[in-house]
Amino acid sequence: xxxxxxxxxxxxxxxxxxxxxxxxxxxxxxxxxxxxxxxxxxxxxxxxxxxxxxxxxxxxxxxxxxxxxxxxxxxxxxxxxxxxxxxxxxxxxxxxxxxxxxxxxxxxxxxxxxxxxxxxxxxxxxxxxxxxxxxxxxxxxxxxxxxxxxxxxxxxxxxxxxxxxxxxxxxxxxxxxxxxxxxxxxxxxxxxxxxxxxxxxxxxxxxxxxxxxxxxxxxxxxxxxxxxxxxxxxxxxxxxxxxxxxxxxxxxxxxxxxxxxxxxxxxxxxxxxxxxxxxxxxxxxxxxxxxxxxxxxxxxxxxxxxxxxxxxxxxxxxxxxxxxxxxxxxxxxxxxxxxxxxxxxxxxxxxxxxxxxxxxxxxxxxxxxxxxxxxxxxxxxxxxxx
Numbered sequence: 001x002x003x004x005x006x007x008x009x010x011x012x013x014x015x016x017x018x019x020x021x022x023x024x025x026x027x028x029x030x031x032x033x034x035x036x037x038x039x040x041x042x043x044x045x046x047x048x049x050x051x052x053x054x055x056x057x058x059x060x061x062x063x064x065x066x067x068x069x070x071x072x073x074x075x076x077x078x079x080x081x082x083x084x085x086x087x088x089x090x091x092x093x094x095x096x097x098x099x100x101x102x103x104x105x106x107x108x109x110x111x112x113x114x115x116x117x118x119x120x121x122x123x124x125x126x127x128x129x130x131x132x133x134x135x136x137x138x139x140x141x142x143x144x145x146x147x148x149x150x151x152x153x154x155x156x157x158x159x160x161x162x163x164x165x166x167x168x169x170x171x172x173x174x175x176x177x178x179x180x181x182x183x184x185x186x187x188x189x190x191x192x193x194x195x196x197x198x199x200x201x202x203x204x205x206x207x208x209x210x211x212x213x214x215x216x217x218x219x220x221x222x223x224x225x226x227x228x229x230x231x232x233x234x235x236x237x238x239x240x241x242x243x244x245x246x247x248x249x250x251x252x253x254x255x256x257x258x259x260x261x262x263x264x265x266x267x268x269x270x271x272x273x274x275x276x277x278x279x280x281x282x283x284x285x286x287x288x289x290x291x292x293x294x295x296x297x298x299x300x301x302x303x304x305x306x307x308x309x310x311x312x313x314x315x316x317x318x319x320x321x322x323x324x325x326x327x328x329x330x331x332x333x334x335x336x337x338x339x340x341x342x343x344x345x346x347x348x349x350x351x352x353x354x355x356x357x358x359x360x361x362x363x364x365x366x367x368x369x370x371x372x373x374x375x376x377x378x379x380x381x382x383x384x385x386x
Contacts, residue, residue, distance in 0.1 A: 002026040003372060004102035006118050012108045015357035022365045030096065032114060035088065038095035046091035049120065051083050057212050058082065058113055064206035064220065086117050093121035104128040109148060111209040130372060136290055138175045140352035143371045150214040150285065150304035153382060154351060158311045161342045166349065177272040177291050185250035189268030195240040200278035201228055202271065202288040203245045215284050215303035217317055225256050228282055229263060231322045237330065242266050242274060280329045289313065293340055298333060300325045311336040312343060350378045
């Protein structure tokens with residue numbers, strides 16, 4: 001077997017089933033479920049494996065969902081139980097991979113449970129891993145042999161993109177930016193009248209791996225609000241900060257709504273409108289940052305992002321750096337337009353897989369196959385680098 005796609009019984013499994021059926025022999029799907037008896041043979045290996053970082057990361061995500069996870073006893077019991085459970089799962093995947101002998105496994109994201117345990121088992125046996133995720137551009141998919149988001153294979157060297165030669169045959173046009181649908185538990189909000197001069201700050205899903213794994217400074221949306229407002233007030237900037245809660249997150253941060261005269265929440269406004277009218281955009285590491293770059297806006301990131309490229313965005317790793325980045329915006333800092341255009345041309349024509357799991361057409365499936373076989377332009381460029 002060449003490729004084993006691994007998923008829980010969910011939408012990803014449905015997508016993988018379609019892929020494996022179309023790709024044919026050598027592609028199989030494993031849907032997580034019952035334990036394997038052969039796992040008993042690998043328990044000794046499993047118990048030597050350190051799961052402390054995995055479990056702590058999972059608890060961090062849980063705490064973002066509910067304050068009940070702040071209780072020491074609940075956290076301690078959960079950590080013990082999940083460590084035991086994931087060691088059993090690790091043993092199961094050692095058994096499965098030894099039995100099926102895949103050369104590669106394919107997972108979604110790979111940074112959170114339960115997929116991260118399958119990845120750890122694959123790495124233990126030196127089985128290659130491919131990582132799927134939603135695409136960096138609208139209507140695309142990420143499929144990367146190294147990881148996704150800040151862990152991706154994308155270069156962060158500006159010279160790499162400035163030296164990228166599209167041979168005058170490739171171009172980039174602005175895609176249509178769409179608004180994500182609201183979670184069914186979210187309140188309805190009307191449009192806010194926007195100030196003439198404002199910064200836009202988009203909240204992210206607080207338990208997402210973008211925060212749990214790739215945000216070493218900002219640990220919550222409340223902290224994001226506080227750090228941005230402290231920086232703005234320290235500089236006494238004559239502008240407003242417009243915040244927007246993430247549409248797919250069901251909870252509301254109503255304690256922040258009227259906390260400052262220099263801040264408003266525009267939860268009912270469309271995100272593309274907020275980006276387009278803003279002076280600059282601040283994000284931890286979300287795709288809102290990429291959308292802002294698409295609309296030629298200045299971007300400050302506060303976390304690890306695959307687009308943290310010098311000359312494309314300003315990356316602030318602490319409060320002082322955020323203040324300096326805002327000073328630069330006030331003084332007219334602009335992204336390198338040539339770098340921006342080549343970066344997005346590279347994303348569209350080289351890195352991103354066209355299409356998504358919702359519309360896996362012939363072109364999409366062929367692009368997936370070429371990426372898995374290392375025969376597309378992106379894979380060939382990686383081989384040249386190494």
